[in-house]
Amino acid sequence: MTAGALAPAERRVVVREALSVGIATGAYGISFGALGVASGLDVWQTCALSLLMFTGGSQFAFIGIVSAGLHAAPAAIAASSLLGIRNGLYALELTQLLGVRGVRRVAAAHVTIDESTAVAIAQEDVRASRLGFWLTGLSVFTLWNLTTLVGALAGNALGDPRAWGLDAAASAAFTALLWPRLKNRDAVAIAVVAAVVAVVLAPNTAPGVPVIVAALAAFIAWRGPRRAGPATAPLLPQSETSEAEHRGREQQP
Amino acid sequence: MSMWVAILIAAGVAFGLKLAGYLVPADLLTEPHVKRVTAALPIALLAALVAIQTVTGEGGAWTLDARLAAVGVAIVALLFRAPFIVVVVLGAATAALLRLAGWS
Numbered sequence: 001m002t003a004g005a006l007a008p009a010e011r012r013v014v015v016r017e018a019l020s021v022g023i024a025t026g027a028y029g030i031s032f033g034a035l036g037v038a039s040g041l042d043v044w045q046t047c048a049l050s051l052l053m054f055t056g057g058s059q060f061a062f063i064g065i066v067s068a069g070l071h072a073a074p075a076a077i078a079a080s081s082l083l084g085i086r087n088g089l090y091a092l093e094l095t096q097l098l099g100v101r102g103v104r105r106v107a108a109a110h111v112t113i114d115e116s117t118a119v120a121i122a123q124e125d126v127r128a129s130r131l132g133f134w135l136t137g138l139s140v141f142t143l144w145n146l147t148t149l150v151g152a153l154a155g156n157a158l159g160d161p162r163a164w165g166l167d168a169a170a171s172a173a174f175t176a177l178l179w180p181r182l183k184n185r186d187a188v189a190i191a192v193v194a195a196v197v198a199v200v201l202a203p204n205t206a207p208g209v210p211v212i213v214a215a216l217a218a219f220i221a222w223r224g225p226r227r228a229g230p231a232t233a234p235l236l237p238q239s240e241t242s243e244a245e246h247r248g249r250e251q252q253p
Numbered sequence: 254m255s256m257w258v259a260i261l262i263a264a265g266v267a268f269g270l271k272l273a274g275y276l277v278p279a280d281l282l283t284e285p286h287v288k289r290v291t292a293a294l295p296i297a298l299l300a301a302l303v304a305i306q307t308v309t310g311e312g313g314a315w316t317l318d319a320r321l322a323a324v325g326v327a328i329v330a331l332l333f334r335a336p337f338i339v340v341v342v343l344g345a346a347t348a349a350l351l352r353l354a355g356w357s
Contacts, residue, residue, distance in 0.1 A: 024336060031341045045260055052264035055271075057295065062263055064302055066256070073259035077266065083298055084267040085291055091274020100275070109272040165348030168323030171307040172344025175324055178299035179331045190293050191300035198301035202313035210313070214301035221293035222286050 018135035026143020033151020038161035039067030043152040050148035068207030075208020090117040111137025193217040319351040
């Protein structure tokens with residue numbers, strides 16, 4: 001059953017899943033674009049992040065820290081890089097599934113993000129996984145970059161970012177990125193420790209440093225209890241934008 | 254370091270991490286301790302970012318203002334399973350309205 005094309009009905013399901021995730025995720029590129037210019041980047045720098053970095057959490061972290069000024073750039077690079085590690089772990093899971101080589105491997109790497117991975121591994125058929133991965137990755141990439149530009153231009157036109165609550169929008173964005181990851185008590189404990197450490201350090205350290213130091217809270221997980229279940233389970237966040245996952249969960253009684 | 258250099262370095266590292274996953278032998282990261290810590294990293298980083306972005310101001314000084322109310326509204330929206338963009342817009346609107354009403 002590995003040869004041949006997907007049945008039209010199966011194909012439609014994957015296409016619908018991939019495009020709905022693509023549109024939902026693409027839409028919040030607007031907030032990234034607006035926050036990018038609000039944090040002091042110009043329109044082209046904001047767009048370059050979406051085009052070249054292309055991993056939402058890291059992009060939000062980068063602009064959040066670098067908004068303190070250029071002297072915070074090393075900390076911003078460190079934070080975005082630490083957040084980007086999970087994409088490498090997704091790639092480890094995907095490399096067998098996708099079977100890509102050469103240029104296609106480079107392209108696959110660039111669109112390896114939460115959403116494309118979630119749709120790919122949610123499928124039962126390898127062909128559906130590959131179709132889901134590429135369609136999700138490319139639709140998110142296209143829309144994310146277009147909406148970043150729109151958001152950046154709109155953000156530039158708005159004027160004072162605080163009057164529009166854009167600084168609070170950044171807080172809300174980080175909260176929404178964190179929320180689906182707070183799945184168990186360990187996760188909540190790590191989050192609380194990290195938040196407290198960061199706030200305590202903030203007044204007396206350089207911008208960005210509290211966030212990097214707080215990341216050490218992740219090492220609480222080192223001694224955490226071994227949980228039953230597949231080892232890969234905690235790696236995949238249940239992305240709020242992943243329609244595929246919502247639907248999958250709803251189908252299970 | 255100019256902003257462009259910082260952006261290119263950060264983007265280069267982000268891409269390198271993605272590509273590395275397709276190139277390194279898979280058994281390198283199967284150690285359960287390592288897996289748990291790498292899964293916990295985004296939680297710690299995002300929680301720290303929420304805290305810093307919400308309750309610190311100029312120079313890292315502690316500041317309580319409309320942002321805290323905005324995060325409260327965002328959490329309520331998340332409890333109701335609102336999509337990302339709605340959460341962000343509600344957060345911004347909360348702070349904007351409070352400031353319009355004369356709050357910090």
